[in-house]
Amino acid sequence: MLSAPQEFQRGWRTLLACAVGNGFGLSGFAFYTFGVFVVPLTVAFGWTRGEVSTAASFLLLGTVFTAPIVGTIVDRFGAKRVGLISMGLLSIGYASLTQLGGEIAFFYAMWLTMSLVGGGTTPVVWTRAVNLWFDKGRGLALGLALAGSGLAGIVGPGVATALIEKYGWQAGYLGISALILLVALPLIGLLFNDSAPSHDQIEQVDETPTHPGLTFKESYRTIVFWKIAIGFFFISAIIAGLLINLVPLLIDRDMSAMAAAQIAGVLGFSVLFGRIGVGFLIDRFRAPLVAAVMFSATAVGCLLLTLDSAPTWVFLIAVITLGLSAAAEIDLVAFLVSRFFGLKAYGKIYGSQLSIFYLGAAVGPLAVGMSFDITGSYTQVLYAAIGVMLFGSVVIGGLGKSRDFSN
Numbered sequence: 001m002l003s004a005p006q007e008f009q010r011g012w013r014t015l016l017a018c019a020v021g022n023g024f025g026l027s028g029f030a031f032y033t034f035g036v037f038v039v040p041l042t043v044a045f046g047w048t049r050g051e052v053s054t055a056a057s058f059l060l061l062g063t064v065f066t067a068p069i070v071g072t073i074v075d076r077f078g079a080k081r082v083g084l085i086s087m088g089l090l091s092i093g094y095a096s097l098t099q100l101g102g103e104i105a106f107f108y109a110m111w112l113t114m115s116l117v118g119g120g121t122t123p124v125v126w127t128r129a130v131n132l133w134f135d136k137g138r139g140l141a142l143g144l145a146l147a148g149s150g151l152a153g154i155v156g157p158g159v160a161t162a163l164i165e166k167y168g169w170q171a172g173y174l175g176i177s178a179l180i181l182l183v184a185l186p187l188i189g190l191l192f193n194d195s196a197p198s199h200d201q202i203e204q205v206d207e208t209p210t211h212p213g214l215t216f217k218e219s220y221r222t223i224v225f226w227k228i229a230i231g232f233f234f235i236s237a238i239i240a241g242l243l244i245n246l247v248p249l250l251i252d253r254d255m256s257a258m259a260a261a262q263i264a265g266v267l268g269f270s271v272l273f274g275r276i277g278v279g280f281l282i283d284r285f286r287a288p289l290v291a292a293v294m295f296s297a298t299a300v301g302c303l304l305l306t307l308d309s310a311p312t313w314v315f316l317i318a319v320i321t322l323g324l325s326a327a328a329e330i331d332l333v334a335f336l337v338s339r340f341f342g343l344k345a346y347g348k349i350y351g352s353q354l355s356i357f358y359l360g361a362a363v364g365p366l367a368v369g370m371s372f373d374i375t376g377s378y379t380q381v382l383y384a385a386i387g388v389m390l391f392g393s394v395v396i397g398g399l400g401k402s403r404d405f406s407n
Helices: 004-024 026-045 049-053 055-077 079-099 104-117 123-133 138-167 169-191 223-244 246-251 257-264 266-282 287-305 312-341 346-375 379-397
Strands: none
Touching (some): 004 079, 004 138, 004 169, 026 049, 026 055, 026 104, 026 138, 026 169, 055 079, 055 123, 055 346, 079 123, 123 346, 223 379, 246 312, 266 287, 266 312, 287 379, 312 346
């Protein structure tokens, strides 16, 4: 049995390819650069900001439907083929956005289509390969692979903004399309290997495509499956709802728009380092316990955000706790699925969990926005968020001991 350092020495190529795939996929560039185009599109077509932002819901809802389907396809045909085809189609989708006219319905249809054809660029694909290549260092490997989206959150908006300011919004979409075509696809094609390590590389892993674990039918009959689903549905709803509304929330706390944007900018770094840190911790401590501590810390962060007047560093701490939970969510779901259900039907099981997760993420911003419209304040939402995060801590923290699927 290999040690964690030996696993990284053996599997670094696939790990790098997974980080690239996640960074350039729907969870990376698509999500983190979406907001950059809001103002340019309102200027170009006269749409309202709300109308443009609604397209993000179509992106999330499309992923809700595709995640379990993609997982099933990956289990049958392998992750590399699915990832390459889907990444290529996503590149074409971005190029097609340059042909937008004044019909907002067409804009929505394009994002829904991109979420469907780009479903193979989500963590369902990349985490399956990581789980095959890593066992002792699986938590850290998952964190590093999914940290690609954190890097996209840091680099992507700046790249897209530079292109938009110099050449127009069409160049922004075309630039992202070109990056996917010229950078992501070649790297994934050259480095990605979703086959289990051969017998001479690692003794305990068989070369056959059958891996130990539960079937999908067996998994969803367990209480653990539904604890993970319910816990992360509510957690993702709170995190997504607060992140989307973070800047206006901070402005309501008597901060200037620039100061609020600067604090919100810490999120990308928090997500990046949070994914690596959480991965490191769940390799050494029980993952449910790590999750409970992380989500409890975010509950404290939500409490800090209820303060009307506080020093800037207080709100900065609150935002960091949000970023850490945002970093931990998808990573923890992937890790928990692999440990509690094995890899036999990993793609379909994780895809189903991710579908429920994204449904929560789609509902959260809508619920937070409606609450603000009714009450005129985010305070009530924040108090509810405290309760939900503590609820999630109890549910996920109480999962118990995972099963051993090493044999």
